[in-house]
Amino acid sequence: MIAKFFQPESVAVVGASREESKLGYRILKNVIEAGFPGRIYPVNPKADEVLGLKCYPDITYLPETPDLAVIVIPSGLVVEVVRRYGQRGGRAVIVISAGFKEAGEEGKRREEELVATCRQYGVRLIGPNCLGLMDTSSKLNASFAFDMPLPGNIAFISQSGALGTGVLDWSLKEEVGFSKFVSVGNMADVSEGDLLEFLADDPNTRVILVYLEGVRDGCRFLRVARQVTRKKPVIVVKSGRTSAGLKAVSSHTGSLAGSDAAFQAAFKQAGVLRAGSVQELFDYSLAFAYQPEMTGQRIAVVTNAGGPSVMAVDAVERAGLKLAVLSKETKDKLKSFLPVAANTANPVDVLGDALAKPYGQALETVANDSSVDALVAILTPQVVTQPRESAEEVARVARSFRKPVVACFMGGKRIEPANQILAEKKIPNYPFPERAVMALQALSYYHRQRTREVGEKLTVSPDSNRVKAIFQSAKAQGGILGDGDSREVLASYGIPVIPSLLTTSAKQCGEIARKVGFPVVLKLVSPDILHKTEAGAVRLGITTKKQAEKAYQEMIEKAQQYHPGAKIIGIQVQKQLEKAVEVIIGVSQDQQFGHLVMFGLGGVLVELMKDVTFRVIPITSSDIEEMLEEVRGIKLLRGFRNTPPGDIEAVKDVLLRVSCLVEDFPVIKELDINPLMVFPQGKGVLAVDARIALNFSLTETEAKEK
C-alpha cells in the first residue's frame, strides 16, 4: 500500500497553479521536471492548462483514478477532495496544505475529519502540513523542494520539512545520493513506523535516516524498528526535549525517568543507532551507504602525518574500539618499501614525503592483515603529497577488500580534487580524524546490534487472582499499595521478599521482635509517608524487646509530627539482614512508549549519580544483559574490594519477573523495589521495601486489552 506513494503510475496535483509563486506551481513543475514517466494530471477549476498539461476542474473528472494525489489547496477544501478521491477508489494522498493540527482547535478538528474520511474510504495519507516526498528510482518529485537529490541508497524520513530542504541542498553540494525522501508533516495517518516497514524491503535503500521529534505510537515504532534493523541500519536524530512524557510522579523510578529515558531505551532495544546531531547523521550515513559491514572492532590507521594520527588513536580509544595489532609479516612487508624512519606499527606513518604509490601500498598491506577489521586513511597536503593519486589509491584498496575503509583527507584547497575523487568513488571522507573514527564506531555498533541475540522472555505461573484481589482493594485506597500488599504482589510473581510481620501495639512489637530474632528492623507502615527515612520511620539494629517497644512509641509519635493526620497502619518487624549489596528495580510509565523498567545500584549511586538504566517493557534476557553492562555501579555486584560477587543471576530473574508482572497488569503505574538486597553468589536476593501505584484512569479490563 505504501508503495503507491513512491511508485505510482499516475499522479494528480490538486491545486496545480500557473502562478510561479504558488506551491501548486512548484509541485507540478517538480513532478514534470524530475522526469516522472507516468501520467500527470493537474487539477484546478480555474485553468484549462498548466505547464503545458491539460488541467481538470475536479478530481472526479480525471480520465482515471490517479495512484497518487498531491493536494495543495486551502485547508478547508481538503476533506472534500479526499472524499471524492476516495469515492472513486483512490488510495494514496499527500496533503501539503497547512492549517490542521498545528493551527489551533479548528485545525485539529479539521485534521480529525480528514483522517476519518481517509479511513472511511481506505485512503492512506502522508501529511498534512508537509513538504511532500521524492523517490529517485521512480523519478518522482512530489514535493515543493527545489531540486531532486542525486540517486543513491540513503532514505530519509523527516519530521521537519525545513530541515529536509537543508539536507537536500547539502546533499547536492556533497554529491551524496538518496533513494527516497519523505517529509511526514503532522503524521495524521502514515507514521514513521509505516515508512520504516516499507523501506526495510525497498531494494534501493541501504540505510534509513530519520529526523524525529516524537513518535505517534511508541510501541509500534519499537516493534517495527526492531525488525527493520535486522535488515538495514536505521539512524535517528531525536530532538526536542519535552516534558509531555512526564506525568506527575511520586516514586523514585518515576523521578529518575526523564523525558528522554524512554527514547533512549527504545532505540537500544530496537537496535536503532542514535546520532547526536545532524552532522553525525550524515557522517554515519556515508559509511553505511558506501562501505561493507564491519565485523570486528580492530582499527588500523595509515597516515602521512603524525598529529592527525595521534588524534585518530585518541578517538579510537574514546570510541571503545581497538587499535589493531599488525602481524610481523605485515610489518616486515611495510619495512620492505617504506623509508627507515617510517612507523610500521599501527598507526602506520608513511611520513610526510610519501608519494601516492607507497601510500597505497601501505594501505593495501595493512588491509591485507587479518587482524584488521577496518581502516582509516589519513592524508594531509605536504610538499610532495599527491592528493589526487592518493585518493585513487584509497579507492583501489577499498574495492579490493571486504572491510570498511574511511578517509580523512585534511585540508582545503589542495585537497579539494582528492575529495572529489573520494566522493565519486564512494569512499566516506571526513575532514577530521575524530569524525572518521566515529563513523567506524557507528558501523561497529550496528553490526553488534544486528547480530545480537533477541534473548528470551520468562513465563511465570503467578497467583493472578491474589494480585487481582489486592489491586481491587487498593482501588479504594486511591490506587497506592502499602508495603505489605506490594510485597505480596511481588511474591505472587515469584520474587523473593523478606518475611515481616505487622504490629499495631508497642507490646506486640516487642514480642514479635523476639520471635523474629534480634537484631530486627522496624518500619512504619503508612500510605501517606513515602520517603521513610525522612520521616524517621525506619529503625535499625533493635537488639532487645524493650528497645523494640520504646522504638514503636517513638516512631508513631515522630510520624504524627512529620505528617499530622497521616494514616498509620502499624509497624512492620523484619529480621535485620546480613550485609548485602542494595539495588533498585522500578517501573515507570511513559506516554509514548508505555511502561519502562529501571535498574540501578542503590544508595547514593541512584540518588546522586542517577546511575540507572531503562528499558521498555517487555524485556528479554539480552536486554537485561545490556542493562547490567550500562550501570557503572555494577562493579559492586561483580565483586569489588572486600565485597564478594553478588547473586547476579537472581537479580536478572527479578527483572524478568517484574516485566511479566507489568505485562500482565498494565494497570500498574509505578513500582519501586528499593532496596532489593543482593546476597553473595548462590544466596539469592530479597525485596525489602516495595511500593506499587496503580493507574485507575484505566479499568483493569481496559488495561488488559490495551
Added chain:
Amino acid sequence: MIAKFFQPESVAVVGASREESKLGYRILKNVIEAGFPGRIYPVNPKADEVLGLKCYPDITYLPETPDLAVIVIPSGLVVEVVRRYGQRGGRAVIVISAGFKEAGEEGKRREEELVATCRQYGVRLIGPNCLGLMDTSSKLNASFAFDMPLPGNIAFISQSGALGTGVLDWSLKEEVGFSKFVSVGNMADVSEGDLLEFLADDPNTRVILVYLEGVRDGCRFLRVARQVTRKKPVIVVKSGRTSAGLKAVSSHTGSLAGSDAAFQAAFKQAGVLRAGSVQELFDYSLAFAYQPEMTGQRIAVVTNAGGPSVMAVDAVERAGLKLAVLSKETKDKLKSFLPVAANTANPVDVLGDALAKPYGQALETVANDSSVDALVAILTPQVVTQPRESAEEVARVARSFRKPVVACFMGGKRIEPANQILAEKKIPNYPFPERAVMALQALSYYHRQRTREVGEKLTVSPDSNRVKAIFQSAKAQGGILGDGDSREVLASYGIPVIPSLLTTSAKQCGEIARKVGFPVVLKLVSPDILHKTEAGAVRLGITTKKQAEKAYQEMIEKAQQYHPGAKIIGIQVQKQLEKAVEVIIGVSQDQQFGHLVMFGLGGVLVELMKDVTFRVIPITSSDIEEMLEEVRGIKLLRGFRNTPPGDIEAVKDVLLRVSCLVEDFPVIKELDINPLMVFPQGKGVLAVDARIALNFSLTETEAKEK
C-alpha cells in the same frame, strides 16, 4: 627577543637550493613570494645565485648578521652553522632539518649539542624538525608550507607540522585569516610558553590556537597561560594519551589521576579553553576572531525553520546556557510585522516563507532586547527564501550591536552565496545548530574565565621542624609514612585529625578502649598493608573491653595470614565517630605539571564512579570553589535528604592547607586523607586515616629548591 622571529629585517636561508624538489628551494621561494620587504640572503656553498638572489657560501660571509636564520641542511652540519651565526651576533634561528631528538640516541645527543651551542651564544631556536613559521603582518613565510594564509587575527601554534599544513590549506578554502602560524617541532628551546607570552601582546592577534601533544615545562605553561588568558583567549586541542605521566602509584589518589588529569586541571586553572577536536578549535576560533565578548548566558534564536531551532534549543540546554526570555515589548514589536502564525517567543520563528527583510527586522528586534546576550541566526533554503539578502541582514544586525551573533545557514548549493557573504562580513557561520551553540558556549566560558577572581592562598605557620624530623626518619622506612606519622604531619599544618592511641598488646588494647570510651574503632598499623579493609585490618563498633581484646588477637592473626611477614607496628584505638559525610583529599604527582591535589566524596563515589577532580598545586580559594562545583557528589555535602549540610568551609580550609604543605615539602610524592569526616555545618572536619609517601629520588634540599 621572540619578536625577531616574526618581524626580522633580514633573513638568511641556509641550505637555499636551486633544485625545486628540495625544501631549501621551497623555503627561499616562500620568503620571496610572500613579499617579505627586508633583505633576503640565500646561503649555499654550491651556488652563486638562487632564485635571482646572490648566494653566499657560508653564513660568516653575509654582508650583515641576519635577524633570522632559517636552516635547512643535513642535521650533522646544523650545529656548526648555528655556532658561526651565534659568533657573529645572530640571535634567532629556525632549524627545519630533522634528524634530532626524534631520530634515536645519536639525534638526541645532537639536539643537546645544538641547544648548548644556542645557550652559549644567546641564540634562540625554533625547532628543530619543524615546518617553520609565518607572519601575515610582516609578510614573512619562513616555512616550507605551500601558501601563505590570508591576513587575520588568529595565531596558531602547532606541535604537528603536518596538521599545520592541513589547517593552512583549510583556512584558504574557508577564507579564514591568520596573524601568525608557528610549527614548533621538537621545541628544543623556544616553547609553547615563550610563544604564548609573545602573542599575548601581539596587536595583530586576537585569539591564540594551540595544538598540543605535551608541554615542555608544565609549571611555566600554567603560569604564562594564566596571564595570557586575562588578555585574550587561548584555545587548545590536546591529543596523545600517554602513560608517561603515570609513575608507579600505590595510593588512591595516584590511581585516580589518569595521564589527562593534570592537563585538564592546568587548563582550568589557566583559563584555557579546551576544544575536543580540531573542528571545535576552528569553530571556536571563528567566534572569538569575529565577535565581541559575550557577557551573559542568555541566548536568542531567530529562525525560518522549526526543526533546526528545536535542535538549537536542545543544544543551549546541553551547553548549560539559557534561553533568553524576550520582553513583552520585543514580542509586541515582532507581532507588528510578522505573520500571525509566526512564533514571537524565543526561539523566534519567522516561518518558512519569510523574505530577508522581516528576517532581518526580527533579528534586529531581538538583538535590541536587553535580556538577550547573544544570537543564533538560523536559515534553511525554502521556496521563497533569500539566502544572500538574509546573510546581509545578519551582518547588518551584528554590526549594530555589541553582542555576539553567530549564523547557522543550513544547506549546500543554494546557501553557498550566503555563506560567502557571511565569511566576507566576518560572521561566524556553522552548518549545524549544535556547532553554532557550542561556539557561543566557548565565548561564554572564556568571559567567565577572564573575569573570574584569582582567589586567595592561605599562609599557615606550621611546625616545620616536626615535619622535617618525621620525613627524615621516614627515609629509613622507604619513604612511606605510617598513619600516625602522617596524621602528625597534617596536624602540624593545622588540619584536624582524630585523636588515637597505639596499642601493642591485647590487654592494653582493652584498657585504652575503655579509656577512649565505647564504641571504638580498631585499626591495624602496618607499613606493608595499605588497603586496610581488604586485610580485615579495621574493626568497627567495639563496645566492650572483652571485645576489644578479642578483636586485637584476631586482627593480628588475619594480618599475618593476609601478608605473611608484614611488619606490624600495633593497633590504633580511636573513638568511633558520629555519622558524618566522608570525603577524600589526596595529592599525586605528574611528570609535566608537578603536584596535583584531588578532591572527591568518599566511598563508592570515589571507588566506582571516579567522581573526583584535580588541580595543580598551589591552589587558590577560587580553584577550590570550582573543584567543589565539579564533583557531582557535592550534593551530599550541601545537605541531601536526611543528611544535614556539612561543614564545607572546613573542607576548603583543609584543601588550602594541603596545598601549603605540599608547596613547603615537594618531597611529598603522594598523600591520601581518606576519609576526611565532614560534620554538620560549624562542627568541623576530622582526618581519620592518612597516608603520605615521600619521593627520595630528590633530597629534601633539592626538593625545596625545585
